Amino acid sequence: MKTSRREFIKVGTAAVLGAATVTTVGVKDAEAAAKREFSPEAVGMFYDSTKCIGCQACVISCYEINFLNKESYVNNVIAPEDQNFIVREDLIPKLAPGDQFNPDRPWLNVETNDYRFRNIIQKYVDPEDKVHFIKHQCMHCNHPECVSVCPVAALTKDPVDGVVEYNASYCIGCRYCQLACPFLIPKYEWKRAVPKIVKCDMCKSTLGANGIAGTGCTNVCPTGAVIYGKRVDLMKDAKSRISNNPGKYFADKVYGEHDNGGTDVIYLSAVDFKYLGFDERIQDYSYAEVSEKLHHTIYTLGIAPIGLFLTLAVVGYINGKRNAHDSFEGVEFEDEYVEDIKAKDKKSSGIKATDAKATDAKATDAKAKEVKAKDEKDKGGE
Amino acid sequence: MAVHHHEYIIRRGNIFTPTFYITTALIILAVLIVMYRYWMGMGYITNMSDGYPWGTWKSVNVSLGAAFACGGYVLAILVYIFNKYKYHHMVRSGVLVSMFGYSLAGLAVMIDIGRPWNAIYFFVPSNWQLNSALFEVALCVMAYTGVTMLEFLPAVFERTSLIEKYPRFSAFSKKWYHVLEKITFLIIAIGVTLPSMHQSSLGTMLISTGHKLHPLWQSNFIPLLFLITAFIMGIASIILVSMLTSKLLHRPFEKSIYGISKLIPYATITWIVVRVISLTTSGAWGYLFTSGLNSVFVILEFLTIGIPAYIILATKLGKSKRGVFICSCLMIAGVCLYRLGVYLLGFNVEAGWNRYFPSFGETLTTTALLLVILWGYVILIKLVPVLPNLNVKGDPRKD
Numbered sequence: 001m002k003t004s005r006r007e008f009i010k011v012g013t014a015a016v017l018g019a020a021t022v023t024t025v026g027v028k029d030a031e032a033a034a035k036r037e038f039s040p041e042a043v044g045m046f047y048d049s050t051k052c053i054g055c056q057a058c059v060i061s062c063y064e065i066n067f068l069n070k071e072s073y074v075n076n077v078i079a080p081e082d083q084n085f086i087v088r089e090d091l092i093p094k095l096a097p098g099d100q101f102n103p104d105r106p107w108l109n110v111e112t113n114d115y116r117f118r119n120i121i122q123k124y125v126d127p128e129d130k131v132h133f134i135k136h137q138c139m140h141c142n143h144p145e146c147v148s149v150c151p152v153a154a155l156t157k158d159p160v161d162g163v164v165e166y167n168a169s170y171c172i173g174c175r176y177c178q179l180a181c182p183f184l185i186p187k188y189e190w191k192r193a194v195p196k197i198v199k200c201d202m203c204k205s206t207l208g209a210n211g212i213a214g215t216g217c218t219n220v221c222p223t224g225a226v227i228y229g230k231r232v233d234l235m236k237d238a239k240s241r242i243s244n245n246p247g248k249y250f251a252d253k254v255y256g257e258h259d260n261g262g263t264d265v266i267y268l269s270a271v272d273f274k275y276l277g278f279d280e281r282i283q284d285y286s287y288a289e290v291s292e293k294l295h296h297t298i299y300t301l302g303i304a305p306i307g308l309f310l311t312l313a314v315v316g317y318i319n320g321k322r323n324a325h326d327s328f329e330g331v332e333f334e335d336e337y338v339e340d341i342k343a344k345d346k347k348s349s350g351i352k353a354t355d356a357k358a359t360d361a362k363a364t365d366a367k368a369k370e371v372k373a374k375d376e377k378d379k380g381g382e
Numbered sequence: 383m384a385v386h387h388h389e390y391i392i393r394r395g396n397i398f399t400p401t402f403y404i405t406t407a408l409i410i411l412a413v414l415i416v417m418y419r420y421w422m423g424m425g426y427i428t429n430m431s432d433g434y435p436w437g438t439w440k441s442v443n444v445s446l447g448a449a450f451a452c453g454g455y456v457l458a459i460l461v462y463i464f465n466k467y468k469y470h471h472m473v474r475s476g477v478l479v480s481m482f483g484y485s486l487a488g489l490a491v492m493i494d495i496g497r498p499w500n501a502i503y504f505f506v507p508s509n510w511q512l513n514s515a516l517f518e519v520a521l522c523v524m525a526y527t528g529v530t531m532l533e534f535l536p537a538v539f540e541r542t543s544l545i546e547k548y549p550r551f552s553a554f555s556k557k558w559y560h561v562l563e564k565i566t567f568l569i570i571a572i573g574v575t576l577p578s579m580h581q582s583s584l585g586t587m588l589i590s591t592g593h594k595l596h597p598l599w600q601s602n603f604i605p606l607l608f609l610i611t612a613f614i615m616g617i618a619s620i621i622l623v624s625m626l627t628s629k630l631l632h633r634p635f636e637k638s639i640y641g642i643s644k645l646i647p648y649a650t651i652t653w654i655v656v657r658v659i660s661l662t663t664s665g666a667w668g669y670l671f672t673s674g675l676n677s678v679f680v681i682l683e684f685l686t687i688g689i690p691a692y693i694i695l696a697t698k699l700g701k702s703k704r705g706v707f708i709c710s711c712l713m714i715a716g717v718c719l720y721r722l723g724v725y726l727l728g729f730n731v732e733a734g735w736n737r738y739f740p741s742f743g744e745t746l747t748t749t750a751l752l753l754v755i756l757w758g759y760v761i762l763i764k765l766v767p768v769l770p771n772l773n774v775k776g777d778p779r780k781d
Contacts, residue, residue, distance in 0.1 A: 149590050153508075153510070168497075170500060170503050171496075172500045172501050173500070174491075174494070175496070180591055180592075182594070190431075191426060193422060195423060281593035287589070288590055290589060290590070291590040295513065295515055299512075313567055313571035315463050316463060316568075317567040319465040320566060320567045333391060
């Protein structure tokens with residue numbers, strides 16, 4: 001049964017060397033991970049903050065298409081006008097006062113209403129009392145964290161048009177997408193027994209399914225502040241607006257060109273984007289790149305786990321052979337020493353040994369349990 | 383008494399103790415809350431929000447519960463891989479804690495996720511998402527829960543083989559006991575590989591949160607640090623479980639604990655070295671004294687994990703029962719600080735949502751789920767041979 005020190009060292013070193021080898025091999029293979037290219041067919045939206053007048057027609061339109069009449073759009077059963085919010089006043093979204101235009105909050109932050117809105121207009125008043133609006137919705141990142149972390153592929157990015165879609169029939173409701181999204185976009189139906197994640201899908205499941213082009217928000221925008229199109233065209237448009245209006249836009253920056261690895265939804269603004277609810281700490285790469293690279297380095301082709309398993313199996317087999325003995329022995333119950341120790345404990349803790357008479361095993365055990373319960377109360381006392 | 387002594391014994395006694403009643407009552411209360419949560423939606427009993435979507439069910443029950451359940455993992459490595467068969471008598475109690483720890487972690491996930499019926503898609507290959515650390519954690523935890531049950535089955539078969547009323551069942555038990563014993567090396571190999579995978583991936587999960595995790599915690603070394611904390615917590619849980627069992631059930635002190643305690647410096651010093659490297663590579667030393675509670679957690683974490691190494695290596699206290707017990711408590715505290723720091727405290731979206739603090743319902747269900755370990759332990763040690771047999775005169779295992 002005894003192992004010599006040399007054997008111990010031998011086995012240990014072998015295991016460590018094995019693990020080190022597979023790890024090195026893994027690192028070599030995973031260097032290939034590179035930044036993703038945009039699909040040339042990718043669609044997106046382009047929002048120019050300087051053109052927005054804050055009418056929120058986009059919010060209402062989105063609410064009507066994707067929340068109120070979602071079923072009718074998806075199944076194409078009722079004419080959408082039948083449930084129009086203009087006709088039925090009770091369907092107009094009710095917002096708590098102060099929540100809609102709170103410059104301190106980058107997002108409409110109404111706890112119970114969050115899941116109803118896929119896009120939101122917010123207002124920022126700069127030090128010169130100028131008003132800037134910003135529209136927040138899913139950015140449809142090129143390398144989305146939400147898609148990368150979803151364990152059951154309920155969130156997917158279409159390889160052609162680049163839309164990040166959500167499929168509730170696969171979703172397990174783990175909310176990892178919410179945890180990972182740097183723009184804090186996915187919303188969860190907290191107070192429903194059968195909850196879903198809610199996020200923009202560029203109206204692909206509603207308007208798109210009915211053959212209507214564009215999105216709810218872009219189709220109603222009266223000033224053309226938000227427009228829909230192919231990302232390459234939108235990017236050209238944005239660049240030309242910057243070159244035609246020098247000094248109008250903040251840092252001549254198209255937000256979403258590189259941010260978080262590039263996004264299909266792009267922005268122009270007159271003020272720094274950090275005032276408009278985009279976290280300054282968002283990087284030029286997607287965090288999904290970092291975690292995927294690390295994860296795949298560890299698990300390249302499953303070499304590390306399989307190697308570890310095989311090493312362990314061999315070592316365990318050898319050790320098992322060495323220590324082989326028939327250990328099937330039937331059952332033995334614990335007996336006398338319990339009482340010895342109990343007596344000793346009582347003596348040392350000063351409790352009178354009045355119950356020492358108890359000879360019945362059950363009676364002693366009941367006492368033991370009492371002591372145990374007492375001890376458990378002041379567990380920390382040890 | 384036979385010449386040959388049994389390695390494991392059944393604790394003689396009544397199952398229905400006060401401990402049993404208290405834990406059962408709490409568990410029933412938690413079950414009622416969970417039923418309400420399934421009926422109404424989890425928003426009614428939790429304080430989680432869209433900004434802070436992960437609460438104590440994941441951070442405490444999964445991340446800490448699965449760490450505490452690493453006793454079986456550490457013992458499996460020690461006994462079967464490093465061939466230290468002198469600790470073989472501790473394996474079953476370690477595996478028992480692992481089994482319950484992992485089962486309750488799985489249960490907590492099922493309470494936590496909003497659409498648990500869709501968990502079936504973990505088994506549909508077209509839905510496999512190999513980029514997701516959570517996918518790997520979920521599969522590994524499910525598989526390892528099964529493996530711990532396999533590891534524990536010999537204890538059950540040892541007992542059921544004695545049921546004379548059903549001779550066929552008894553023969554069945556005996557047969558399968560031997561089958562399981564023959565393939566122990568395979569079960570152990572899987573049972574060591576799986577925790578090595580998912581304990582590190584529990585950390586990888588938080589890397590994709592990027593800037594939302596405070597720089598003191600965010601690092602590419604999270605997976606390695608989580609793996610080492612699993613070892614630390616495993617060692618500490620072996621010591622704690624053994625010592626509390628000895629003390630509360632009036633059993634002799636198990637001397638093997640001193641042997642186990644020699645592992646403490648290796649694990650803790652490795653952790654400190656890696657943590658220092660991690661803080662250096664992510665350039666986070668500047669935050670060490672300037673980030674409020676985060677700083678307090680990090681400093682306490684270094685102390686609670688560093689002090690046990692010092693106690694064991696350099697003081698007389700480290701050679702005593704009291705010292706070893708203190709070390710194990712400190713290590714548990716340190717691992718809790720680190721893992722909660724990554725999962726709860728360090729996660730800050732800094733954007734309007736109220737910081738997460740667990741609600742009453744969450745706290746109660748989380749506590750009850752942890753109590754399941756104690757509950758299962760006190761019941762099963764009285765039904766099947768789990769506790770080491772120390773009833774041998776002159777046995778070196780006994781103090």
